Amino acid sequence: MTIRSDPGEPAADPVPSRSPLLRLAWHRARTVRARLVPGSVRARATFAACSVVAVALTGASLALLGLLHTDLRATAEQGAREQAEAVARLAADGQLTRLLPLTHGTDFVQVVDASGRVLATSQNIAGRPALAPRAAPGPGPAAWDLRPLGVELHQQVTTVVATAPDGQVVVHAGVSLRAADAAESTTAFTLVLGCPLLLLTVAFVTWRVTGRALRPVEAIRAQVAAIGEQALHHRVPIPRGNDEIVRLATTMNAMLDRLDVAGRRQRQFIADASHELRSPIAVLRTQLEVALAHPDPEVRTDLLEGALEDTDRLQSLAADLLLLARLDAGAVERPTRPVDLAEIVRGTVLSLGNEPHRVTLDLQEEVLVLGNRQWLVRLATNLVVNAQRHARHTITVRVYADADPRTSVLEVHNDGPAIRPSDRHRIFERFTRLDDARSRDHGGTGLGLPIALDIAQHHGGTVAVVDSPRGATFQARFPAGGHAV
Template sequence: MSVAIVLLAASAAVLLLLHANLERTIETGAREQAQAVARLAADGRLPPQLPLDHGTDFIQVTDSSGKVVAASQNLIGRPPLTPSTAKDGHDTYDLDILGDEHHQRVTTLTADTPTGLVTIRVGASLHTADTAEDLTTAALVGLSAVLLPTVGVLTWRATGRALRPVEAIRTEVAAIGDRDLDRRVPEPGSDDEIARLADTMNAMLDRLEAAGIRQRRFIADASHELRSPLTVLRTQLEIALTYPHPDVRTDLVAGALQDTERLQTLANDLLLLARLDTTGHDRPDDAVDLTELVRTSADSGVPQPHPVALHTPEEITVTGNPLWLGRLLTNLLDNAQRHARRRVTVRLSTDSMTGDAVLDVSNDGPLVDPADRERIFERFTRLDHARSRDDGGTGLGLSIARDIAAIHGGTLTVEDTPDGTTFRTRLPLAQA
């Protein structure tokens, strides 16, 4: 449809330009003929019979009284021509006296002669222009009749060929279910938008597959973590029913209460992780005095196994959620206390190059192997030489801390520093 409209517009433009150019050429010739006759009349040398130039059909000269004083051979003895109507800005004349129907363009001039004013009328035939227009119209119609089907077929084939990879991608995506995330869409060997679409789709499927794997692993690990304290709790309760001795029952109830607290802690951690996962990229925007928060978290009033050495400036403000940032600090401090031998060090500073607040929580315990520095942030990960299920850890603290840092636009990494194993948190400073 678009091609047909373009062809129609182009054909109309060509015909209009051709028509205007041919008529202008014919009118120019007729005017030159009339001007030549006018010069003869002005010089008093006007002959009774005037010769016709090529492309001129007739000439007639009349005086002020309407009498014919000169004419071309085909109008000798004919009455003066009189205009009948005005059409397109040009006078039209009844030219049946010429014996045929003529499409004429008549040019009229007046000239001053020794005997008075005369009117000169020169008629130029438009037959050549009409013929050229008819031939051009027929050629354009024939060309359009051939070109439109050809363009339609070529467009259909080219579009089908171009969209074939898209259809293959659509078919493959439609066939991928929640259990087939290992499948990938076919990638064409070209370097165009379709190839980039396929690459983007496969990258998205990679992320979905990785997310699915993490989710299944998380569910399996959570089930395992919940099963152990539930099994112990049930065993303790069964023994308490079997052996009703007060001393035995008291010890069993105390153990059951400890396992219940562990279950409660684990459930709270799982709920917090679920909230962090659903928060997405909506960064909290409260102004938080990070210096005061660090001091409050380090001096909680609860006795700790190792002393905490604080190195904090006067005031550093970040943007975020104070409760979540407090949980990040608590998790890092708890982790440091579990691994420290004698001391825990907390340093808070700013990085003028990046505009970040830098929080270092260090312990002088065993260093983390470089191969494990990413794995320790995975959920339910416990290194063999580090945490155990009996020391109160759920295996979620560092994962929660890193998620909180990421939600606040920051990072959490583990490094070796002079203070020992250091967990370094970077958070953007609040804008002034």
């Protein structure tokens, strides 16, 4: 068998390509099936409910008719047997009379001897021949030819054998099944009319209830479809109650909150980055153009040195932007190994040196953090460089373990200007400078503190400005780690 598979099709066609008629029939069957299967959730739910109820009603109706048929015939057979057994007792006692009385519900009684002679009979079939089996008797008690008796053809006939003084006799008793047939017909007619009505009621109720239940979902879908990139502040309606749809709407609004925050942050970041890149690029271009046109080699050298400094600043800014992009995208793995925070801070301060201000260390040994050594070095570097930029004379760096709660703490204090409480949150926003001119003169990009905050949050910690008697104190807190590796 050859199966053709086209890259553009979702699955290989299981019909042999060498059989065009089979392929045509297969595709037509798939088309018909696709048209018959409901497309919406509401229609599928209604179809499924109706299918289940239809199967249940069919099974219940057949079972009811079967039980009714069995019960009615068992009742008729019991009445006929009681009449036959009563006559059999009379025969056994030798008290048979030519005409026998009928009990309530019995249609006829006939007593026949072994030679086929009628010994006794009920008044309504007196003079009739003996009851005989059909020429081709079928199974069951109704396989008798009742036409010679002149009674209804649909009878429940019960036969009892008794021993009379003159020998064995056979007692036949018959009961009409007209009432049973009428009851079965009435029940079947009621089921034929009632089941479709019940099925239509189930379909109607399921359609209405499903539509009412899915109405909030459709409202959520329409609202989400109407929300564009510039309308992320809109939210989906939350219906009343505490069901799955309410939780879906709440989750959708939470997702829209995150998208809105991310979108505004991205737009602000792009605007700030464009602004920050525009100025050094314009200055660099001006320096290069002037250097290219200036005839004095010494002036040209100074201009090129300035251009090199601006190039370094652009390179540093680009590196910071890439790092922030990685942190925002979650490209940095969650740290799982304990590292010594005191050792990291000591190495960072030694590499930076004491220029332009002296750095005093107060380090508690074995202060462990579950962290990435490279990113923690970057965090410590940014905090110390920020302190160097704003300090007047001295900088103090402390590392200690806080027992309540179990936290590792890094504090960087400088004796420069204090930070107002209203600015303590704003300085961690990207490209924010409280003293813009001074920060530009010292080469700051406005990304050092935001990078430090993102690294701390990536480690499950925080960075904040805390109260101090004078100057400014930055405090980074991390969950304490285990044992150093």
